[in-house]
Amino acid sequence: MIATKIRALASRISFWFYALAVTLFLMLGVYTFRAAETLTSVDTFLWALPSGATGLIFALYGLHVVYSRSRLQGDPDAVDRIRLRRQSRLVLLAFLAFAGSAISVGGLYLREITETIRDQRFAQASTIAGLKAQQVEKWLFERSVEAETAAASIASLQGQASDSDRAQMTELLFAEWRARNPERRSAWLLAPDRRVLAFAGRAPEPEEIEPTLAAVRESGGAMRIVEMPGRNPATLRLAFIVPILDPATKQMRAVLSVRVDPALTLFKQLDETSSASPGEAVMLVRREGDDAVLVKAPPEAPVKAGQHISLKDKDRPAVQAVLQGNGVREGVDTIGTPVFSASHAIEGLPWFVVVRAPRAELSEPAWQSMSSMGLHIAGSVVVAGLMLFVLWATQRADMASLKARHLEERAAIAKHFEQMVQGARDSVILADPAGRIVEVNPAAMAAYGYSPEEIRKLTVRDLRADAARKDLEAQWKLSDSVKGAVYETTHQRKDGSTFPVEVSNNAVVVNDRTYRQAYVRDITQRKALETELHRIARVQEALQAANSLLLRAKTEDDLYSGMCDAIVKIGGYRMAIVVMANDDVAQTTRVAAFVGPYGGPMQRRDVTWGSGEGSEGVVGTAIRTGRVQVNQNIAVNTRVARWREEMLGEGVQSYIGLPLHVDGRVIGALTIYSEMPYAFDAAELRFLTQLADDVSYGVSALRAHKVSSAALP
Structure with a gap:
C-alpha cells in the first residue's frame, strides 16, 4: 500500500514538472515567432522552426508518456525496458527543445543584424556609385572645356595668317597642348572636304575621317563625345569632336578631333579613391547590341577591358547595370563569387558606373557581433546538458538491473544453442526477432569467414548476396509456421564471394521471445x-x-x-x-x-x-x-x-x-x-x-x- 502511494505521488510530481516545462517552452516559442514576424525575409521563419518543432515534439511525446504509463501491461522486463526507453527519449527531447529554442533566438538575432547591415551597405554602395559617376562626369566636362578652348584658339588663327602659317601654328598649338597633359593622345584638324589640315600625335587613317565628320553633322554643330576603339581591343579612346564655324556665315570651316586616353588619369582616380571596404571594385560598362562591354575592368580581375558579356547572363553586375539602370542588386562575378553591386548612369555617355563588393561583407560583421552571444548560448546549452545528464544518471540503477536480466537471458540462449548445434556440420545461425545474429556454430564461422565478434555484429540480411535480399522478408515470414520453411537462396562470404545455400528456418521461443534458428547447407557441389x-x-x-x-x-x-x-x-x-x-x-x-x-x-x-x-x-x-x-x-x-x-x-x-x-x-x-x-x-x-x-x-x-x-x- 505504501509503495503504491509513493509511486502515485512520484507520478503526480513528474506530471507537474512536465507541465511547467511545457509552459516555459510554449512561452519561449510565442516570443520567438513574434520576433520572426518583425523581420521581412522568409527564411527568418526557418530560424523559428527549431524552437517550434522541438518544443512541439517534446510536448506531444511527454503527453504520450504521461497518459500511457498506467496502460503498460505484460512481461515486467518488457515493461521496464519500454519505460526506460521512454524516459531516456523524454530527457533527450527536453535537451533538444532547449537547444532548439537557443538556436532560434540566436538565429533571429543574427538575421536581424544581417538585414540591418545589408541595408546600410546597399545605401553606402549606391552613394559611392553616384559619387563615382559624378567624378566621371566632372572629368568629361573638364576635357570638353579644354577641347572647346582649343577650338576657339584655332578659330582665332583663321583670319590672321596664311594657310601654311596657320597649319604650322596649329601644329605648334597641338604639340604644346599635348605636352601639358599626357592623356591627350592625338589631335586632328580636318576640313569639311576630308583634307587633314594639321595633326599632332598619330595621323588619322582615311577610314577614320568620314566617321568624325559624320559625328559633327549628326550633332547639328554641337560638340560630340564619341567612343573610339584603339588598335588594341582593350584600349579605349574618347574623341572630343568640336566644329569650328565661320563667325560671319556660321558655316563649318574645320573640325577639331581630340582623342583622350581615360585610362591614364580617370581610371586610376576611380581605383585610387578610398572605398567602403577592401574588397570593393569599380568598373565602367556600356551596352553594345546583345552584350554588355567592359569599358573599364576591375583591377586584378580575370576579365579585361573590352570584354563582351552576353545579356543572357543576368546575374552578372555589368549586365544588370545596362538592363536595369540605377540601383543596387545581388549577383555573381566572373568566377562565380556571390557579390552585390550598385550602378549609376553617366550623363553625356552611354556608360554606367558599377561598384561591386563581395556578398560575404554583408554577413561577416553580423557573425562577429554574434560571437559573444553565441558563447553565452553555448554556455547555457552546456549547463542544461549537464543538468539533464544528472537526471539521466539517476536511471543507471534501472539500466544495471535490466542489463543483468539481459545477461541471464543471453546465457540461457547460449546454453540452449551450444547443446543443440555446436557439433553440426552445416552452418547454424540463431537470430533475434529483429534479424540480428545472436549465435553461430563453428561451421558457420568457417563457411562465411568471420570471427565470432564480427559475425555477431551482422544481421541475416548482411549474409545474403545483393540480388537475393529482395526475397528475405517473404522467406523470413514463412518460418513462423509450425513446420518452418525450407528454401534456396544465395549467401556471401566476408571476402565478397557468393555461394548457393539451402536454408531450413524455424522459430524458436526462448524466455518468451521468438528467435529464428536457421540450418544453412552449402549446395555448391549439388548445383554444379x-x-x-x-x-x-x-x-x-x-x-x-x-x-x-x-x-x-x-x-x-x-x-x-x-x-x-x-x-x-x-x-x-x-x-x-x-x-x-x-x-x-x-x-x-x-x-x-x-x-x-x-x-x-x-x-x-x-x-x-x-x-x-x-x-x-x-x-x-x-x-x-x-x-x-x-x-x-x-x-x-x-x-x-x-x-x-x-x-x-x-x-x-x-x-x-x-x-x-x-x-x-x-x-x-x-x-x-x-x-x-x-x-x-x-x-x-x-x-x-x-x-x-x-x-x-x-x-x-x-x-x-x-x-x-x-x-x-
Whole structure:
C-alpha cells in the first residue's frame, strides 16, 4: 500500500514538472515567432522552426508518456525496458527543445543584424556609385572645356595668317597642348572636304575621317563625345569632336578631333579613391547590341577591358547595370563569387558606373557581433546538458538491473544453442526477432569467414548476396509456421564471394521471445552437378537431333547448316561453324555453314590448314593433323593471339575443333564455341566426337548416293 502511494505521488510530481516545462517552452516559442514576424525575409521563419518543432515534439511525446504509463501491461522486463526507453527519449527531447529554442533566438538575432547591415551597405554602395559617376562626369566636362578652348584658339588663327602659317601654328598649338597633359593622345584638324589640315600625335587613317565628320553633322554643330576603339581591343579612346564655324556665315570651316586616353588619369582616380571596404571594385560598362562591354575592368580581375558579356547572363553586375539602370542588386562575378553591386548612369555617355563588393561583407560583421552571444548560448546549452545528464544518471540503477536480466537471458540462449548445434556440420545461425545474429556454430564461422565478434555484429540480411535480399522478408515470414520453411537462396562470404545455400528456418521461443534458428547447407557441389547434368543432357539432345537430320538431309549444305543450327539452338553453345579445306596450293579454307550471333567468321579469309601463318589455330590444326583440338581458355592461350580480341568481344571463352573424315582423309572441321572457359570435359568431348563422326558418316553417305545416282541410266 505504501509503495503504491509513493509511486502515485512520484507520478503526480513528474506530471507537474512536465507541465511547467511545457509552459516555459510554449512561452519561449510565442516570443520567438513574434520576433520572426518583425523581420521581412522568409527564411527568418526557418530560424523559428527549431524552437517550434522541438518544443512541439517534446510536448506531444511527454503527453504520450504521461497518459500511457498506467496502460503498460505484460512481461515486467518488457515493461521496464519500454519505460526506460521512454524516459531516456523524454530527457533527450527536453535537451533538444532547449537547444532548439537557443538556436532560434540566436538565429533571429543574427538575421536581424544581417538585414540591418545589408541595408546600410546597399545605401553606402549606391552613394559611392553616384559619387563615382559624378567624378566621371566632372572629368568629361573638364576635357570638353579644354577641347572647346582649343577650338576657339584655332578659330582665332583663321583670319590672321596664311594657310601654311596657320597649319604650322596649329601644329605648334597641338604639340604644346599635348605636352601639358599626357592623356591627350592625338589631335586632328580636318576640313569639311576630308583634307587633314594639321595633326599632332598619330595621323588619322582615311577610314577614320568620314566617321568624325559624320559625328559633327549628326550633332547639328554641337560638340560630340564619341567612343573610339584603339588598335588594341582593350584600349579605349574618347574623341572630343568640336566644329569650328565661320563667325560671319556660321558655316563649318574645320573640325577639331581630340582623342583622350581615360585610362591614364580617370581610371586610376576611380581605383585610387578610398572605398567602403577592401574588397570593393569599380568598373565602367556600356551596352553594345546583345552584350554588355567592359569599358573599364576591375583591377586584378580575370576579365579585361573590352570584354563582351552576353545579356543572357543576368546575374552578372555589368549586365544588370545596362538592363536595369540605377540601383543596387545581388549577383555573381566572373568566377562565380556571390557579390552585390550598385550602378549609376553617366550623363553625356552611354556608360554606367558599377561598384561591386563581395556578398560575404554583408554577413561577416553580423557573425562577429554574434560571437559573444553565441558563447553565452553555448554556455547555457552546456549547463542544461549537464543538468539533464544528472537526471539521466539517476536511471543507471534501472539500466544495471535490466542489463543483468539481459545477461541471464543471453546465457540461457547460449546454453540452449551450444547443446543443440555446436557439433553440426552445416552452418547454424540463431537470430533475434529483429534479424540480428545472436549465435553461430563453428561451421558457420568457417563457411562465411568471420570471427565470432564480427559475425555477431551482422544481421541475416548482411549474409545474403545483393540480388537475393529482395526475397528475405517473404522467406523470413514463412518460418513462423509450425513446420518452418525450407528454401534456396544465395549467401556471401566476408571476402565478397557468393555461394548457393539451402536454408531450413524455424522459430524458436526462448524466455518468451521468438528467435529464428536457421540450418544453412552449402549446395555448391549439388548445383554444379545439376548444371553439368543439364549441359550433358543438352548435348545428348543435340546429338539426337543430329541423328534425325542425317536421315532428312538431301545435300551436304543442308547437313552442315542443320548440324550447326542444332548445336547452337538445342545444345546451347555460343556458335558453330563448318570449315572445309580447299585443295589448293595455299591450302586455304572456306566456310560451309555458320550459326551464331555475329557474322565475323563468314568474312574471314585468313585461316589455312597448312603449316604457315593462319594455320596455328584450332581449325587449321584439326584439319592438318586429323585430331581433335581443344582450346579451353582463349584468354591465356597464345595460339589464338591474332583472333583473341575478336572472339572475347563476342563472348567466346573456349572452343573445340573436330576433324571431319571422309574416305580416309580430312575434308574439314566442325568447330563449336562456348561462352564458358573449360567447357569441354571428357564426357562432353566423347559426345561431340561422336557428333563429328556422325556428320562425317552423313557426308560419306550423301556423296555415295550422289555417285550411285549419277551412274544410273
